[in-house]
Structure formats: structure tokens, C-alpha cells
Amino acid sequence: MFERLFPRRKPAPKPLPQPNAQLALGALLVRVALADRNYNAAEVGQIDRILARTFGLKPLEAAKLRATCEALERDAPGTPEFVELLREEVDYADRKALGEAMWSVALADGARDEKEEIQLLAIETALGLTDQDMQIAREDALRNL
Template identity: 30%
Template sequence: MIIELLKKCFSEPTVEQHRCEKLAAIALLVEIAMADGSLDDQECASLKKAIEKSHNLTGGELDMLLENAKHEQRNATSSYTFTRVINDEFSAEEKFTLVQDMWAVAYADGNLDKYEEHAIRKLSELIHVPHNEFIRAKLLARPS
């Protein structure tokens, strides 16, 4: 699953680093989607759209990674494994895009839940996104 693949990223240099980055970002997006305790159809569609756009994944690979991410996120005790990869490998712009995707997922069902907002704030801080960029991402992702 995702945790095992991320562990391999740090222990086996033969594992493709780019795949590890995708897995970490997807796990954080799943955390946001599930922050309010449910993953409805709109959130799932928004989650898939964000993954397709940011990580060029479609079809079977996307579905497989998403199912694995859901499972791992339910069983995760901490976001540290995921945020560590993001901090080590993502540029400031990639982090901003990830936060913007988090907001898009949170807004997908038409209701920004307080738990979703809290989770995005927490994760943004953990991946060292400045507060002004956190707010800019929120404004850009907000539905019109």
C-alpha cells in the first residue's frame, strides 16, 4: 500500500521518486476529502479531477492509487510520512498547487466543513506554505 511504497522511497534508490511524490500528494488530498467524515460523489469527482490535472493519472492507475490512498488514510496515525515527502521534493509552486487542490476538494460538495478547513490549514503549515499563499489558494479555488 501507500505507506509501504513511501518507505521504499527512502530505503531503495531504485524506486521511482516521482511515483512517491504522487502517492504522498494523493494521500493528503484524500485526507482533506475525508476530513468531514464522508466522501461523497462530488468530493470523489473533485479528488479525481485534481489528481488527473496535477499528476497526469487516469483510468485504472488513478482508481488503484485512490483506493489504496483511502485505505492508508483511514489507517494512518500521522500525516508526517506524506508531508515529509512533500517538503523534501516539492517546489513552492507545487506546494501551492497542492493546497489549491485541497481547497477545490473541500469546496466540491458545496459545503466547506470546519474540519476540512482545519485540515487544510494544518497541512499547509506542515508543508511550509506561507499564510498569504494559503489564503490566495483558498480564494482561487472558491467556486464563483
């Protein structure tokens, strides 16, 4: 009875961390996976593998980082801010590898989706990747599909 009269207040959400290159990368990977509104286990697993491999994390650490990136992607600034951070802090070869990683996330569910591809193209372009490098990343990902 008292619960209805005096409902408990939800605790204030923890503030999100300031984006850095690591969080920006994860948030962009999540953003690509969410573009088709179908965020599934295959995509989650691929993001975790990319984060673990890229940053030398154990599986549980990668999953925790991904969870933070999901919250950041949901509540943080748009793609341009994440991309700008990566362009400032990450060299071209690593940004190119990011493009390849994003393709592997987009295709992790075994299907091509126009919305994911549009999101990916926008991110790759903003990252300053050349048309040739974008084409190679796409072809490599499709070959592995």
C-alpha cells in the same frame, strides 16, 4: 455445516506500498475529504481529476491510485510524515498548487466545513506555505464555489 465448524480464513491483506510523493499527495487529498466524516462522490471525483491531471493518468488509473491512497490514508502514518515527504521531494510552486487542489476537494461538495478547513490549514502550514499563498488559495476556491 462444515463452514460453521471450519470457517474460511480471510486472506492476509496485501501490504501497503511505501509512501512516495505521489501516494502522499493522494493520501492528503483523501484526508482532507474525510475530515468532515462525509466522503462523497463529488470529492472522490475531484480527487480522481486532480490525480489524473497531476500525474498524466487515465481515469481508471487515477481511480486505482485513489483507492490505494484511501487505504494508505487509513492505515499509514499521520499527516506530518506525508507532508515531510512532500517538502523533501516537491518544490514550493508545486506545494502551493497542492494547497489549491486540497481546497478544491474540500469544497467539491458545495459546502464549507470547519473540520475540513482546520485540517487543510494544518497541512498547508506544515507544507511551508506562506499566509498570503494560503489566503489566495482559499479565496480562489471560494470564488469557484
